Amino acid sequence: MKRILFLVPRMNIGGAETYVYTAAKELRARGYEVFLASGGGRLADKLKAAGIRTFFVPVRQSKFLSVWRVSSIVKKYHIDVIHANSGAAGIIAARVKRNTSVPVVYTAHGILGNMEKEYVIDQLDQIICVSEYVRQDSIARGFHEDHLLVRYSGIDTERFTANEEERIRLRKEFGFDKDTLVLAMVSRIKNLEHKGHGHLLSMLDKYGRKENWKLLVIGKGNGLPLLKAKIRVMHLSDKVLCLGHRTDVEHLLNAADLTVLPSHFETFGLVLAEGMAMGKPAIAFSVGGTPEIVKDGETGFLVEKDNEKELYERIKQLDSDRSLLKQFSENGIRWIRSQFTNRRMVDELEVIYHKLSP
Template sequence: MTRRILYVVTRAEAGGAQSHVLELLRAMRAAYDVVLATGEDGFLTNEARSLGITVVLLKCLRQPISPLLDISATLELMRVVKAFEPSLIHCHSSKAGIIGRAAARVAGVPAIFTVHGWAFGEGASKFRNFVAVSAEYLCSKLGGGPIITVSESDQALALRHGIASKEQVTVIRNGISDHASRAFPGREGIPTAVMVARFSEPKDHMLVVRALAATETVRVAFVGDGPSMSKVKEEVRGQGLETRVDFLGTRSDVPEILARAHLFVLATKHEGLPISILEAMRAGLPVIGTEVGGIPEQVIHGKTGFLVPSGDMEALRSKLEMLSQNPSLRAQMGAEGRRLFEREFTSSRMIDEIVKIYADVLGQERLGTVPPVLAHAAVGEIRTAKENQSAAQ
């Protein structure tokens, strides 16, 4: 009998956690019966349905803290668990992690929680930190299931706040599928920096705009949407940068956009292990990222790109200017980033490590590698991408 895994994530809009879940859905459906539960329709639900995966919408599952809605969402999810009888519930993002583990506890179903950046930490209010840490502590102690963090930084936060033991928290860094599109960052032309990120906290688009205003050597293209976009557009107009900044909105052709760029930038106040940086590395772009969360685990300063302090406009301006004026350095750093992606950030590596956690939780024989059906799919995917790349050259 095929085991069933229920994936629970709060939001379905395009984002890092959603891209991560999509990687899992694509791979795990080869060996498991998979179901997706989320609080809204969007990018992830559309992609899941196109794969033939059952999608359940939880109308009360929302991101902001709301005791009444949160209790209702937990009851909704309990009904879903009763209807689908999963062998395992895999929760993603803070709110889904709390209600998912609560529903799993009541139903007697094992649960795993993947952290895509904690809801507490620098930049959050004392009240939010207290509520978030308390909720995570209770869920960890009552649920007792494995916690996966996508970065060593998030694992360290969990241990520092006493949320879970070191044995309970495993670091499995994000990985993504390969793609044939490649950038040529050393080519001539007015350099374009791309930032792929939602226009909302903790992302810092304003910092990029202000750094851009202090140099004349680079253009910027923003990919994404969100509530702060109008304010960023106002800043662009106020700085007279309309001809040097493009707002591309939410796009499905991000690999192709990156392939036309010269460098990648991500300014943010706190972070897990952003998928957008992995996409840039995969494309062969040098990366400028703020030195927060798991970003220093992705960007090797001075080798694959540069790290700058969060909020430091002058440091960001300096690195944008340096890379925009040095094509050979862009090409060198982009190539190093691509090699690092191939070594450490592929989806096959990530899936292999997650399947081992599944095997432990489900009481199966511990697997040293991805099950053959998954391994075949992952290897074939990478081989096809490399063949496409060779054909394009």
């Protein structure tokens, strides 16, 4: 069976990290020899505990050392395909390819913005775009169209499955009553603008003070101290709970009714798909790849970017019409399980791997 080496800068919370974690576990279950080279993190530790060989590679700290280290791994373990994730990993993989001739798959989780550094990625064997939006943007930036494939990220639907007993227990633990509408936002907190944390606070301040709503904020980052300070200053501590970095997101989502993501930019919106897999309708700004994952008016709502009033109105609509919320919930589960499963994603990866390394 083929030997696949995943290369990624870090393995904590995030779309690329979750993608690698999900794909690596599923490939190993199918009999592949899977290896991971990364800067470490909680998900790397979990893969190691699952029997996957992991290596520390300082992807963001030293290109020279990373190229040497990955080249050594490729030669020692007779790697058949490198699967790189993130611009920094792609640049390193391109140099390793020159040293070893091993084929390289690159998944573009974000926009390729620094062409001076990232142009070498276009020389790789296959570029997977996580949305049609990413593919079109890459073509516009000069990437060769025949290198680009759209393959959506997959959700571990066994992991992201609703549990009613957990829902009851968690809501009791958090002090939510049965009528409380609970919103969940899962993301890194780089600042208050990037993923829209500031928009949610502003929306709650302007329109939501009288509503029986609670917001669960899951994630950490440099913007977390400012977020907590703003919550205190705006007197929203009774409405917003910051839970920090968690690796049991699927556990916490049981407490929620909706997932919200008023980002300024998204290439896909993995957390929205994870929420929908658990029956949590998604409400997001219509930006980037979110229209490809959220079926507006069927599995959730797409809102005009920066429109806090419309954001409030769409949340209020589902709060006021719980039968519609239930219908969206059921639609979302069917939609994700038909189009965005981890098994389907890995089926598609297998085709690519075997094409590059027969």
